Amino acid sequence: MRHFWVVGIAWIVAACVGSAANSRQKLSLTYAEKGAAYLAEGNLEVAAQDLNKSLELDPNNAAAHSTLALLYERLGDQEKALAHHQAAVKLLPSDPGIVGNFGRFLCHQGRFQEGLEFLKRALRDRLYVKRWIPLTNAGECALKAGKLEEAEEYLREALSSSENALALSGLVKLYFLKQDYLKARAFLQRYEALGAPEREMLELGEKIESALGDRQAADSYRRRLAELGN
CATH class of the missing domain: 1.25.40.10 (Tetratricopeptide repeat domain)
Incomplete structure (x- = not known):
């Protein structure tokens, strides 16, 4: 971020x-x-x-x-x-970068509704060349607020502009919460293609594969977690 x-x-x-x-x-x-x-x-x-x-x-x-x-x-x-x-x-007050930064900050403080309002203001500028940034942040904020459908919409739109790791990880978490494990697996594979995954994503990978009944894949995630250590 x-x-x-x-x-x-x-x-x-x-x-x-x-x-x-x-x-x-x-x-x-x-x-x-x-x-x-x-x-x-x-x-x-x-x-x-x-x-x-x-x-x-x-x-x-x-x-x-x-x-x-x-x-x-x-x-x-x-x-x-x-x-x-x-x-x-x-x-x-109309600059999408400044307004979006403030919205992201508010979301990180747990002020989800206020944060989303500022992120929506940032998204009003259709010409903003980095529009995928407030889209991704809005998706993460909505996800934390438990607004899964809204989060999915923001994160998918962000990915249509930029294949970024934060939007992909957000969709992994979202589909895991919705128990749509095949979609969660697909987005995790796209996430991993961008580079070495963080511990949280490896842990989710193990849970996803366990839920899908793929013991070999789940064991692979466990080994990778063990290699990371504490």
């Missing part, structure tokens, strides 16, 4: 560059872009320095606020993350 955040912020910064009214605003956007890049690399200290410098130059830089929100999420400071998300949304 971290990748989804950074892609969204890079798009926000790029979109803001052309509208900067003066040199301070342009310099602020430069620092915001640098901060986003350092955040993507995991260099949180330098990212924070650049993003705070960006806001010193222009306190109304929505991109800097939104990126700082992501940084504070990484640091576990949810109060500061919330404050910066809210500031960004207030400044650019």
Whole structure:
């Protein structure tokens, strides 16, 4: 998911560059872009320095606020993350990247209905080139809220635009919950084709194959889990 955040912020910064009214605003956007890049690399200290410098130059830089929100999420400071998300949304209430980031944050805080409302706002922009991001996040949020039909719709639409691991894993979980084990297996195979699966997916794979009565496949997942260790 971290990748989804950074892609969204890079798009926000790029979109803001052309509208900067003066040199301070342009310099602020430069620092915001640098901060986003350092955040993507995991260099949180330098990212924070650049993003705070960006806001010193222009306190109304929505991109800097939104990126700082992501940084504070990484640091576990949810109060500061919330404050910066809210500031960004207030400044650019129609930007799909910023609004979608806030919706995802709210969902992670267990505020599913509010989160879905913001994600739906992000999805109103049919021209947003990274529309699969809020679609995937909306699917994950709906799944956590127990809205399986809504989650399925979002996740399948996300996959029609981008074969991403988060949407695939969401559909594995969804069909497992619906006890549609053949579909769960099919999406797990697509998920595994993208790279080494996480422990959660291996555990689901073992359960899916056990439910389907394929002992050999279930044993294979157990061996792979054992190889991961604790």
